[in-house]
């Protein structure tokens with residue numbers, strides 16, 4: 001079962017976060033990350049983390065347990081497709097010749113184009129790919145899937161419960177819904193303090209998703225936590241901005257780095273790493 005509750009911060013970390021909160025109180029919201037640079041900032045951040053590999057291995061294992069037949073996957077908030085292409089490639093390699101259908105949804109056309117380019121580079125005749133440039137709520141879907149997966153995208157939907165129900169409706173009987181979302185732990189406490197509000201809601205984290213599953217009376221098969229670490233000690237400004245989901249000012253970078261240092265744990269090489277867990281919620285359509 002997931003450790004959905006975050007560990008309590010140390011006194012020093014709590015004090016540094018409190019200072020940041022006080023510095024931001026009443027201030028004009030920081031600028032949001034922009035669509036045209038979002039995928040690049042995200043890539044810069046993920047390069048510092050071992051989470052991508054943990055997610056790719058975990059999801060490939062789940063896909064591998066779903067048999068050798070044709071497979072269809074819908075990736076909601078597919079971004080640049082850098083994760084999906086690994087999953088598609090694994091599906092094709094595991095069972096040569098089997099038909100694989102892979103569909104992405106992303107509201108940003110630049111990301112959708114990158115998704116299509118990644119998939120095209122596989123040059124596989126048995127792979128059929130489509131992408132919808134749309135929010136999930138507005139995507140014109142007229143097919144069902146073996147798997148619907150949200151990887152780090154449910155933060156942005158307007159209504160989590162509606163999205164979960166909508167995703168279940170897009171599964172064939174026996175199909176699986178996987179929602180990967182971060183807990184509001186040490187790292188995302190910064191998002192709460194620094195990120196500008198989304199259009200009509202704050203960012204949702206694991207607790208919100210868990211509650212939405214319960215409220216919608218959708219039975220979970222399991223919730224698994226992948227315990228990743230991210231090296232933000234000497235990160236670029238872009239990676240730091242992605243971590244807090246806002247364009248930081250020069251004055252804020254020092255206090256943000258001090259807080260990240262205070263919540264760090266030793267990595268395998270002894271260097272400072274920030275815990276970067278992700279929870280995987282899964283359910284099956286019966």
Ligand SMILES: C[S@@+](CC[C@H](N)C(=O)[O-])C[C@H]1O[C@@H](n2cnc3c(N)ncnc32)[C@H](O)[C@@H]1O
Pocket residue numbers: 042076077078079080081082083105106107108111134135136137150151152153156157158
């Ligand atoms: C952190 S990125 C994750 C991208 C990709 N799944 C990955 O793991 O590399 C979140 C993505 O969700 C997309 N997104 C934002 N709002 C969305 C919505 N309402 N419906 C679907 N996708 C959305 C963003 O454009 C972005 O590409």
